[in-house]
Amino acid sequence: xxxxxxxxTTRPYNEVLDSFVKVSSEFFGNxxxxxxxxxxxxxxLTQARTQVANLLAVKPTExxxxxxxxxxxxxxIKGTAMLHKNKGKHLILSSVxxxxxxxxxxxxxRLGFDITYLPADQNGRVLVDDVKASxxxxxxxxxxxxxNNEVGTxxxxxxxxxLLKLYPTTLFHVDAVQAVGKVPLNLIENGVxxxxxxxxxxxxxxxxxxxxxxxxxxxxxxxxxxxxxxxIRSGTENVAGAVAMAKAxxxxxxxxxxxxxxxxxxxxLLREGLSRIDDLTINTPPENSAxxxxxxxxxxxxxxxxxxxxxxxxxxxxxxxxxxxxKQLPSQTLLAMGVPDxxxxxxxxxxxxxxxxxxxxxxxxxxxxxxxxxxxxxMK
Amino acid sequence: MNYDRILIRYxxxxxxxxxxxxxxxxLRKSVxxxxxxxxxxxxxxxxxRMYVLVNGENxxxxxxxxxxxxxxxxxxxxxxxxxxLEQMKEAALSLVRSxxxxxxxxxxSPKRSDKSFELDTAGINHxxxxxxxxxxxxxxxxxxxxxxxxxxxxxxxxxYMSCENILGAGGLPVGSSxxxxxxxSGGIDSPVAGYLTMKRGxxxxxxxxxxxxxTSERSKEKVIDLAKKLAEIFGSMKLHIVPFTAIQQSxxxxxxxxxxxxxxRRFMLxxxxxxxxxxxxxxxxxxxxxxxxxxxxxxxxxxxxxxTNTPILRPLLTMDKNDIIKIAKDIDTYDISIRPFEDCxxxxxxxxxxxxxxKEKVQHYESFFDFxxxxxxxxxxxxxxxxxxxxKEQPSEFEGLF
Numbered sequence: 001x002x003x004x005x006x007x008x009t010t011r012p013y014n015e016v017l018d019s020f021v022k023v024s025s026e027f028f029g030n031x032x033x034x035x036x037x038x039x040x041x042x043x044x045l046t047q048a049r050t051q052v053a054n055l056l057a058v059k060p061t062e063x064x065x066x067x068x069x070x071x072x073x074x075x076x077i078k079g080t081a082m083l084h085k086n087k088g089k090h091l092i093l094s095s096v097x098x099x100x101x102x103x104x105x106x107x108x109x110r111l112g113f114d115i116t117y118l119p120a121d122q123n124g125r126v127l128v129d130d131v132k133a134s135x136x137x138x139x140x141x142x143x144x145x146x147x148n149n150e151v152g153t154x155x156x157x158x159x160x161x162x163l164l165k166l167y168p169t170t171l172f173h174v175d176a177v178q179a180v181g182k183v184p185l186n187l188i189e190n191g192v193x194x195x196x197x198x199x200x201x202x203x204x205x206x207x208x209x210x211x212x213x214x215x216x217x218x219x220x221x222x223x224x225x226x227x228x229x230x231x232i233r234s235g236t237e238n239v240a241g242a243v244a245m246a247k248a249x250x251x252x253x254x255x256x257x258x259x260x261x262x263x264x265x266x267x268x269l270l271r272e273g274l275s276r277i278d279d280l281t282i283n284t285p286p287e288n289s290a291x292x293x294x295x296x297x298x299x300x301x302x303x304x305x306x307x308x309x310x311x312x313x314x315x316x317x318x319x320x321x322x323x324x325x326x327k328q329l330p331s332q333t334l335l336a337m338g339v340p341d342x343x344x345x346x347x348x349x350x351x352x353x354x355x356x357x358x359x360x361x362x363x364x365x366x367x368x369x370x371x372x373x374x375x376x377x378x379m380k
Numbered sequence: 381m382n383y384d385r386i387l388i389r390y391x392x393x394x395x396x397x398x399x400x401x402x403x404x405x406x407l408r409k410s411v412x413x414x415x416x417x418x419x420x421x422x423x424x425x426x427x428x429r430m431y432v433l434v435n436g437e438n439x440x441x442x443x444x445x446x447x448x449x450x451x452x453x454x455x456x457x458x459x460x461x462x463x464x465l466e467q468m469k470e471a472a473l474s475l476v477r478s479x480x481x482x483x484x485x486x487x488x489s490p491k492r493s494d495k496s497f498e499l500d501t502a503g504i505n506h507x508x509x510x511x512x513x514x515x516x517x518x519x520x521x522x523x524x525x526x527x528x529x530x531x532x533x534x535x536x537x538x539x540y541m542s543c544e545n546i547l548g549a550g551g552l553p554v555g556s557s558x559x560x561x562x563x564x565s566g567g568i569d570s571p572v573a574g575y576l577t578m579k580r581g582x583x584x585x586x587x588x589x590x591x592x593x594x595t596s597e598r599s600k601e602k603v604i605d606l607a608k609k610l611a612e613i614f615g616s617m618k619l620h621i622v623p624f625t626a627i628q629q630s631x632x633x634x635x636x637x638x639x640x641x642x643x644x645r646r647f648m649l650x651x652x653x654x655x656x657x658x659x660x661x662x663x664x665x666x667x668x669x670x671x672x673x674x675x676x677x678x679x680x681x682x683x684x685x686x687x688t689n690t691p692i693l694r695p696l697l698t699m700d701k702n703d704i705i706k707i708a709k710d711i712d713t714y715d716i717s718i719r720p721f722e723d724c725x726x727x728x729x730x731x732x733x734x735x736x737x738x739k740e741k742v743q744h745y746e747s748f749f750d751f752x753x754x755x756x757x758x759x760x761x762x763x764x765x766x767x768x769x770x771x772k773e774q775p776s777e778f779e780g781l782f
Contacts, residue, residue, distance in 0.1 A: 019781045039598055044778060051782055061715075247782055 002360045004317040006201075007149055007178060007293055007351030013203045016248045020205060023240035031237050032226065041239045048239075048246040055249050058187055058212055064229045065242050068209035069177040069198030070100040071222075073143075075211055075233065076173045076194040077104045079219030080141045081113060087169055088138025094118045094126045094155065095336040096148050101175055102332075105143070118144070120336045123285035124153035131160050139170045146179040150320050150333040150349060151284045152293025154183055161191030171217055177201055177209075181252040181354075182260060182290050193217040199241070203353075204248035208241035252354075259354030263291040266352055266361045270294055273365035277372065281343055283334055292352040295320075295334075297343040301375050306348070309371040315364055317350050383439050383457035386446065387542060388430040391453025392552060399556075400427070406553035406581075407451040413615035414445045443546060450579050450613065451556070452548030456531070461539045463497070468532075469511045471541055476512050476519075476528055479543055485522035486512065487529055494536040504532055552581030554614045559583045560663040560693065561656045562610075563648065564619070566602045566721065569667030569696055571713040572704050574610050576695040577665050585659055586610070586617060587652045589624040599721040604767060609713050612769040620655050621763045624648075627754050634749045637730045642737040643746060645684045647755060653688045654759045663691040669704065670697050679736040686739050 003011065023044060029037030031045050046060070053060040066072045081091065093105050095117040105115050116134045118126040126144060135142075142164060144155050157174055164172045173194040179185060181202045187195055195212040199205055213219065213232070225234025252259075271294060274280055279299040298306070303319040310317065320331040334344040350364070390407070408425045411432065415421055420435040421442065432442060439457050446455055461471045476486055490504035499507060508530070509521060533540045562574040564586040574584050588603045604619065611617040627647055635643045652664050668676050685692060696704055708714035 022781060034596060034598075036597060039601070040777075044781070047778065047782060243781055250782065 002315045002356075002364060004315065004350045004352065004356065004360075004364060006353040006356075007349065008318055009200050009206065010203045010353055012200070012205055012244075013248060013251055015251065016204055016244045019247050020240045020244040023243045027239065031239060032228070041237075044243055045237055045239050048242040051246040052210060052242075052249055055246075055253050056187065056212065059215060061230075062212055062215055064211045064213060064232050065237060065245075066209045066211050066233055067207050067238075068200070069098070069175070069196050072196035072198070072209050072211040073098065073100040073173075073175055074104045075222050076196060076213075076219070077101065077141065077143060078108065078222055079232075080171055080173070080194070081108050082220035083218055084140040084169075084171075085113075088136070088140045089113045090116070090136050090138040090140065092116045092118060092131065092134050092139060092142040094120065094144045096120050096124050096126075096150075096153070096333040097143065097145055098149055098175055098177070101143050101145070114138070120153075120333070122337055123288065124148055124151050124333055124337045125285075125288060126155055126160075128156055128159045128163055132163055135167060135170065139167070141171045141173060143173040143175065145175040145177075146185055147176075147183055147290040147293070148333055149178045149293075150331050150347075151295040151337070152178075152290040152351075153285060153333075154179075154288045154290055157185060157192070158190045165191045178290065178293070180249070181256050182263070182292050184256075187212055187214070194219075199245035199248055202248055202252040204245045205241055208238060208245045210245070255354050260291050262354060263352045263356070266356055266358055267291055267294055269358050269361045270350060270365065273361070274368070277365075277369050280372075283337070283339060283343075283347060294350045294352075295331075295347055296350075297334075297339070297347045298372050299343065299346070301346055301372050303346045303348055305375055306368070306371050309375065310364075310367055313367050315367055317348060317364075320347050320349055382459075384434055384459050385457075385540075386432040386434065386439065386442060387456045387458045387540065388432065388446065388548075389453045389455065390429065390451065391548070391550060392451075403451070403553055403556050404430070406556040407449070409555070410449050410451065410553050410614065411446065414449055415442060416615075417445075418442055446548070447546065448549055448613070449553075450549050450551035450581065451553035453550060454548050455546050456542035456544055458540045458542035461541060463534075463539060465498075465507070468539060468541075469508060472508045472530060472532065473512055473515050475541055475543055476530055477516060479528050480516055480519060482518060484527035485520045485525070487521060487523045487526040489529055489531045491531065491533045494534050496536075497534045504534075508532065549579070551579035554578050554581060555583040557581035557583075558663075559585065559659070559661045560665050561620075561652050561659070561661045562586045562665045563652055563667070564588050564603055564606060565667070566599055566606070566717065566719075567667065568708050568714060568717040569669055569704055571606045571610060571667075571711070571717065572707045573665050573667040573693075573695050575613075575707065575711050575713075577693060578610070578613050582663075582665075583614065584610070584617065584665065585620065585655075585661065587620045587622060587655055589622045589648055589651075591623075591625045591628050594625065594628070596721060598719075602716060602719050602721055604765070605716045606713055607765075607767040608770050609711065609716065611767045616766055616768050618659075619765045619767050621765065622651055622655075622758050623761045623763075624758060627751070627758060630749065630751065630754060635745050638732055638734045639737060639742055639745055640730050641733040642680065642683050642742050645680075646687045646742065646746075647751065649684060649692075650687050650755055651758055651762075653690050654755070655762065656690060658759075663693050664688075665693045665695065667696055668694040669699060669701070677735050680734075683737045683739045683742055686743075 027040050027044055029041040031042035049063050050060045053063045091105055091113055093101055109115050118130045120126055144160055146157055147154055164170055171193040174192050175196045177196055177198045193214045197210045199208040221232050223234045228234055228237055274296055281297045283295040330344040331347050334347055404425050411423055418437040420437050422433040424431045459471055461468050488505050488509050490501045492501055528543055531542050560582050562584045564570045586607050590600055607617055607619045631640050631643050
């Protein structure tokens with residue numbers, strides 16, 4: 001099997017699964033319980049929080065465990081909107097955001113908030129000048145993802161963060177779900193107020209994630225209940241998931257330096273090989289893109305059919321993002337970049353992890369070329 | 381050019397005359413403990429100053445650790461250069477260049493302890509200032525208010541250059557002023573009292589009163605976490621955990637309610653004093669602060685202090701609560717102290733404690749019952765833990781999970 005769909009999800013590390021099973025079976029107490037079992041669970045949760053915070057170079061009190069990227073994004077956006085609506089009802093987002101950001105914003109729009117989409121250039125990148133031009137007195141939040149999930153473009157987070165330091169009442173949210181372990185980001189130096197993480201994108205488990213909330217930034221909770229996570233996220237804590245996430249993050253960070261170099265090599269081999277295939281356009285920009293994502297379109301080849309052809313050979317990749325591929329909608333990101341409809345319709349995404357090899361890349365290149373030629377014959 | 385050493389200035393130690401050697405030894409020990417995570421470093425202690433030779437370890441991280449050590453007045457990352465004018469010029473230039481940002485000013489502060497050096501101070505200024513002016517376009521001299529102050533010290537064995545002067549924690553090296561017992565509750569005040577006393581060179585051992593099942597394991601954890609913070613200063617600290625349940629129950633039965641708190645405090649002090657004798661301490665430290673609560677009126681202190689003539693140190697006595705909280709936040713104990721678990725003082729607190737207890741009355745009430753045996757039992761049953769700071773690798777019950 002060649003798994004090239006790591007932006008959809010990654011395979012959990014065995015060590016991570018071991019931790020999850022052990023914590024679930026041996027330390028199953030509720031951290032809020034007064035007795036010893038509860039205390040053990042609480043200690044585990046504290047240690048997980050501290051480890052995650054240390055790895056991200058923030059304070060433990062700035063890490064809030066959630067159920068993943070979608071919840072973190074919703075909490076950041078709606079929580080900010082609910083608390084700060086009296087300061088202003090204007091929100092800014094890029095036009096290439098993940099649906100959990102875009103849909104959350106549009107839901108707020110239906111409730112009377114005003115939203116502004118930042119355009120993307122042909123590389124899928126937003127311009128700092130556009131951010132500056134969009135900010136009004138009533139702007140309470142700017143949300144820009146770090147790494148785009150469909151084409152891998154890296155957004156100018158440092159520059160936007162620098163700009164937003166001049167607007168103390170505007171919070172800066174960054175969706176870093178695709179960036180962890182691939183593109184490092186210093187949250188504090190870059191003026192990020194809120195940042196979303198999802199563990200299953202770095203070999204942790206589904207249903208676990210975190211939101212970074214900078215000390216001093218405030219928002220309303222979305223879930224009402226037992227006031228866990230300093231009242232920001234009620235619900236009995238997923239201790240085993242949090243411990244597993246802390247371990248996955250540590251293992252990822254330890255491997256990242258070599259891992260990133262390796263992914264760069266595999267990616268450049270793929271890019272070179274793909275560019276030799278007829279009628280194939282590479283949508284991922286050569287500059288300012290993450291080392292693990294490569295998006296391309298093949299003119300005249302229906303993406304879904306080729307995906308299944310490759311699957312028969314044990315090769316797994318996807319059409320755009322996993323979230324939108326089932327709906328068979330063309331990629332929003334590609335449309336925002338100005339890619340023509342027919343090419344946006346036949347887009348493929350390869351997404352790597354540290355474990356992928358150059359050897360796998362060679363095999364995939366051959367398979368794609370063969371598959372495309374074969375399909376073109378049939379479909380013409 | 382990279383800094384190869386950190387120069388440590390002693391401050392108050394220098395005035396200690398004949399005791400100086402002892403002070404320097406204690407400081408050296410503190411430095412060694414604090415820098416244990418950096419195995420490559422070497423420490424060289426001299427009469428007037430100490431050098432940490434960096435040997436490739438991270439200078440900024442070392443400075444961060446050194447800043448918390450008591451007994452250090454100030455420190456400067458520095459480089460050592462041979463007595464060779466060309467080498468010295470190069471070093472001076474690269475040092476200033478590494479700090480220089482457009483439009484900044486500099487000055488040179490020479491110190492020529494070795495009068496045999498070929499240049500006098502004016503000559504040093506001229507030679508090195510000129511070299512820097514020639515080679516860094518845009519830099520200007522400002523002798524009154526420079527952005528960069530390049531210190532060049534000419535000693536007989538070598539020349540040291542440094543640009544930064546970083547303020548240390550001050551105070552005296554821990555252990556240089558003997559040992560005392562700290563009565564550590566779970567509150568905000570007592571860790572601060574311990575910290576301030578350590579700053580004056582006192583080594584402390586903490587005493588905590590534990591009343592299970594009235595107080596929970598979590599309140600004990602909280603005290604252990606506080607002790608871990610204080611242990612960072614000296615590398616480790618003893619924590620005595622006194623079983624206090626039996627005494628508190630007897631007090632509740634024997635002593636009128638409005639005097640129970642006074643008696644409780646008297647017995648805590650008695651027990652602490654017994655432990656102090658065993659551990660050869662010379663004083664007892666409390667977080668008492670005048671007038672905060674009923675036990676902290678002067679009348680109350682007078683009635684409680686009656687049980688011993690060991691010196692009781694109350695470093696917070698005259699401070700405002702806000703100032704105490706500020707220190708607690710600086711030393712990272714505040715967030716631990718405000719965790720909401722009961723301690724032995726809060727759980728048995730009477731509804732209306734006497735704010736002006738009489739010594740004679742409390743003595744009278746206590747005379748009807750043999751508390752002495754209970755006190756001795758509590759001292760015998762005291763558990764002693766050696767607490768190490770969190771950063772030091774400790775075997776964890778969760779080994780392997782993370």
